[in-house]
Amino acid sequence: MPTSWADSVAAAENTAAGSYGSSNSLAPNRPTYVPPHLRNRPSSSEAAAAPAPAPVAANTGVPAVSGGNRWAAPRNDFRSGGYGGGGGGGGRGGGGWNNRSGGWDRGRDREVNPFGNDDGAEQQFVDQENSGINFDAYEDIPVETSGDNVPPPVNTFAEIDLGEALNLNIRRCKYVKPTPVQRHAIPISLGGRDLMACAQTGSGKTAAFCFPIISGIMRGQFGQRAQRMPRTACPLALILSPTRELSCQIHEEARKFAYQTGVKVVVAYGGAPINQQLRELERGVDILVATPGRLVDLLERARVSLQSIQYLALDEADRMLDMGFEPQIRKIVQQMDMPPPGVRQTMLFSATFPKEIQRLASDFLANYIFLAVGRVGSSTDLIVQRVEYVQESDKRSHLMDLLHAQRANGAHGKQALTLVFVETKKGADSLEYWLCMNGFPATTIHGDRSQQEREQALRSFKSGNTPILVATDVAARGLDIPHVAHVVNFDLPNDIDDYVHRIGRTGRAGKSGLATAFFNDNNTSMARPLSELMQESNQEVPAWLARYAARVSYGGGKNRRGGGGGGRFGGRDFRRDNNFNRGGGDYYGGGNTNNAYGGAPGGGYGGGYGASGGYGPGVASAWD
Numbered sequence: 001m002p003t004s005w006a007d008s009v010a011a012a013e014n015t016a017a018g019s020y021g022s023s024n025s026l027a028p029n030r031p032t033y034v035p036p037h038l039r040n041r042p043s044s045s046e047a048a049a050a051p052a053p054a055p056v057a058a059n060t061g062v063p064a065v066s067g068g069n070r071w072a073a074p075r076n077d078f079r080s081g082g083y084g085g086g087g088g089g090g091g092r093g094g095g096g097w098n099n100r101s102g103g104w105d106r107g108r109d110r111e112v113n114p115f116g117n118d119d120g121a122e123q124q125f126v127d128q129e130n131s132g133i134n135f136d137a138y139e140d141i142p143v144e145t146s147g148d149n150v151p152p153p154v155n156t157f158a159e160i161d162l163g164e165a166l167n168l169n170i171r172r173c174k175y176v177k178p179t180p181v182q183r184h185a186i187p188i189s190l191g192g193r194d195l196m197a198c199a200q201t202g203s204g205k206t207a208a209f210c211f212p213i214i215s216g217i218m219r220g221q222f223g224q225r226a227q228r229m230p231r232t233a234c235p236l237a238l239i240l241s242p243t244r245e246l247s248c249q250i251h252e253e254a255r256k257f258a259y260q261t262g263v264k265v266v267v268a269y270g271g272a273p274i275n276q277q278l279r280e281l282e283r284g285v286d287i288l289v290a291t292p293g294r295l296v297d298l299l300e301r302a303r304v305s306l307q308s309i310q311y312l313a314l315d316e317a318d319r320m321l322d323m324g325f326e327p328q329i330r331k332i333v334q335q336m337d338m339p340p341p342g343v344r345q346t347m348l349f350s351a352t353f354p355k356e357i358q359r360l361a362s363d364f365l366a367n368y369i370f371l372a373v374g375r376v377g378s379s380t381d382l383i384v385q386r387v388e389y390v391q392e393s394d395k396r397s398h399l400m401d402l403l404h405a406q407r408a409n410g411a412h413g414k415q416a417l418t419l420v421f422v423e424t425k426k427g428a429d430s431l432e433y434w435l436c437m438n439g440f441p442a443t444t445i446h447g448d449r450s451q452q453e454r455e456q457a458l459r460s461f462k463s464g465n466t467p468i469l470v471a472t473d474v475a476a477r478g479l480d481i482p483h484v485a486h487v488v489n490f491d492l493p494n495d496i497d498d499y500v501h502r503i504g505r506t507g508r509a510g511k512s513g514l515a516t517a518f519f520n521d522n523n524t525s526m527a528r529p530l531s532e533l534m535q536e537s538n539q540e541v542p543a544w545l546a547r548y549a550a551r552v553s554y555g556g557g558k559n560r561r562g563g564g565g566g567g568r569f570g571g572r573d574f575r576r577d578n579n580f581n582r583g584g585g586d587y588y589g590g591g592n593t594n595n596a597y598g599g600a601p602g603g604g605y606g607g608g609y610g611a612s613g614g615y616g617p618g619v620a621s622a623w624d
């Protein structure tokens with residue numbers, strides 16, 4: 001039985017044409033390429049697998065925050081003194097609200113409304129859910145926490161005292177209830193605890209680290225910000241991310257969450273004129289969102305000092321700590337003037353967290369809580385994953401085939417937004433050119449394009465003007481592009497974690513999505529991790545891929561799963577490994593698992609949360 005429209009096409013091809021002629025006996029017996037106009041259409045039920053883009057929802061208008069609020073005092077009213085004492089985040093969680101101005105119209109600066117027009121009544125967004133979010137998809141999601149005295153999760157935003165202005169912005173965003181990672185991570189961070197959090201792509205991690213930071217700054221308990229030099233900016237929070245586009249996106253999101261809270265968010269990233277960013281910084285910054293390279297530049301010019309940092313968040317933390325970025329991150333976090341772990345609060349977030357990276361990351365954390373949201377070692381079930389055996393020389397025509405079928409099945413013959421990942425920058429350019437020549441409006445994003453071109457490409461893709469975006473891994477992580485219907489791995493990555501992030505550009509925020517990968521003999525090292533990942537996320541693994549997976553031995557390396565590799569998101573806290581549990585549990589103070597997938601009976605949440613220390617080292621809690 002065909003399992004996708006592409007399989008249906010393949011089935012039709014099988015009857016219409018000969019075999020691929022591959023000499024490899026493992027390769028599936030596939031016909032030669034037949035142009036789409038010569039083929040039968042796939043069956044209609046399966047054709048629906050490539051969802052059409054929904055209309056883009058416009059932002060609602062935003063009324064001004066009304067009434068005298070608690071943040072009516074002028075900004076920069078930090079109490080004098082050090083870090084608020086207590087170390088280890090002590091004193092962060094409690095206390096009242098400091099007076100901060102709602103909106104930061106100091107001097108020349110007026111806060112621009114990030115929600116767009118101000119013409120809507122509040123009721124308009126209060127009653128509305130964020131369109132298209134399928135919360136049911138998250139209801140049964142397993143959650144695992146480990147560490148000392150894990151604060152209990154919340155079920156609603158109302159249960160958390162985030163502050164009136166931030167709550168209003170949450171409603172403006174139409175977030176009705178917190179996603180699972182938010183339910184757990186926000187109370188942990190508000191409790192002043194360091195956190196390593198692992199949750200699926202598209203599950204709302206950005207808000208999970210932004211809300212506690214904004215709320216904490218609104219409380220304003222951090223004392224006077226010492227300024228060594230008049231032109232040196234001293235942010236209270238630093239959010240680092242690996243790509244310029246992701247930093248921009250986090251900045252946009254954080255500006256919405258911080259609107260009229262008095263908390264100012266500034267972004268700094270490479271490839272854009274530094275002078276403009278310097279001017280922004282001079283006007284004041286509470287939260288700095290940055291890429292590591294540009295930040296190092298600003299630090300070396302002494303235009304930014306990290307001495308007042310209270311919150312450090314690393315988004316895509318495993319990427320930030322892998323070989324490419326680690327030296328820069330160590331320089332920023334350990335060799336400049338940032339307060340040490342235990343004084344600042346540190347939050348690490350990603351959808352993937354290999355154990356070796358967890359080990360590295362623990363240098364940056366103090367007595368942290370590990371949080372895993374999602375079934376252990378799984379990809380999100382919301383993404384339908386297909387793998388097709390395609391020889392290198394057939395990839396273009398095969399892609400064309402997919403795009404034709406997708407267009408034919410799309411609403412009003414429109415092309416659904418399709419993100420095509422390739423390995424090289426040259427490959428991206430040449431595929432883009434070829435697609436355009438063949439009547440498929442495409443654009444490209446990769447490291448050889450100017451920042452202006454990259455941003456323009458992203459805009460053009462998002463708007464649907466060029467519904468096909470050919471990208472290198474620069475677009476693999478974090479980008480939240482609404483209505484991406486299909487991710488095509490034209491060239492498979494060499495690392496299964498990269499695959500997880502790439503396909504995560506679709507199927508976001510509870511929506512469904514489709515991911516197709518082209519596999520051939522150049523990708524044999526991916527056969528096993530790919531088939532395991534597909535199995536774990538309830539996908540059908542083609543028999544030929546299972547054969548490859550069974551034959552190919554893979555002796556370690558990044559794709560090794562289980563033990564050293566650490567699995568996909570939902571991976572386990574590396575402190576639970578035997579090595580780290582010996583000697584009385586310095587690292588690991590307990591584990592709580594809240595999950596529908598079996599496990600040891602007994603226990604439960606109650607015992608794990610008490611101040612008396614939770615579960616003993618290495619003892620897994622009950623699964624609810």
Ligand SMILES: Nc1ncnc2c1ncn2[C@@H]1O[C@H](COP(=O)(O)OP(=O)(O)OP(=O)(O)O)[C@@H](O)[C@H]1O
Nearest residue numbers: 130175177178179201202203204205206478480509
């Ligand atoms: N509580 C919520 N209710 C409704 N929508 C939400 C909520 N939280 C986040 N979202 C939306 O979900 C989408 C995905 O969120 P986000 O980009 O933070 O995911 P992520 O977990 O960081 O993904 P990735 O791993 O790919 O970086 C965004 O469009 C965001 O606005």
